[in-house]
Amino acid sequence: TIERTLVLLKPDAVQRKICGEIISRFERKGLALTALKLLALPPETAAKHYEEHLGKSFYPALIEFITSGPIVAMVLSGPNAVKVVRAMMGTTNPVDAMPGTIRGDYATVMSSNIVHGSDSIASAQREIAIYFTEQELVQ
Numbered sequence: 756t757i758e759r760t761l762v763l764l765k766p767d768a769v770q771r772k773i774c775g776e777i778i779s780r781f782e783r784k785g786l787a788l789t790a791l792k793l794l795a796l797p798p799e800t801a802a803k804h805y806e807e808h809l810g811k812s813f814y815p816a817l818i819e820f821i822t823s824g825p826i827v828a829m830v831l832s833g834p835n836a837v838k839v840v841r842a843m844m845g846t847t848n849p850v851d852a853m854p855g856t857i858r859g860d861y862a863t864v865m866s867s868n869i870v871h872g873s874d875s876i877a878s879a880q881r882e883i884a885i886y887f888t889e890q891e892l893v894q
């Protein structure tokens with residue numbers, strides 16, 4: 756079934772100028788860009804996105820990092836998009852991420868792990884609505 760998922764290229768990806776390479780990977784795989792923007796994430800929006808992590812030890816550093824510079828937010832769609840993107844990203848901790856995955860190829864530490872992808876269809880729906888209006892999603 757065709758799904759939509761939210762992908763963020765985090766400030767480390769923008770700063771290292773590897774956004775194009777990462778978007779290319781998703782396109783080559785067969786996922787379609789449905790929405791795309793570059794933005795500086797306001798702290799309130801970051802807090803909304805990461806509300807499930809509120810209270811965890813890494814939460815303050817997470818908010819600080821994700822608001823430290825511009826990010827690229829996109830909606831990718833395609834068959835099984837949520838799972839496909841998760842597989843392509845590799846594990847959250849880049850130490851364990853297999854070579855060939857995005858984190859496995861581009862990241863070394865969990866706090867700056869290049870990319871975010873929704874972890875379920877429900878998360879994707881919630882997260883897409885944080886970054887995009889319905890009008891911004893190409894049909």
Ligand code: CMP
Binds near residue numbers: 865872
């Ligand atoms: P992400 O998929 O964006 O979701 C939450 C983020 O918190 C995660 O990627 C990591 O970048 C970051 N993070 C930092 N420390 C941890 C940790 N100990 N466990 C999980 N996520 C962490």
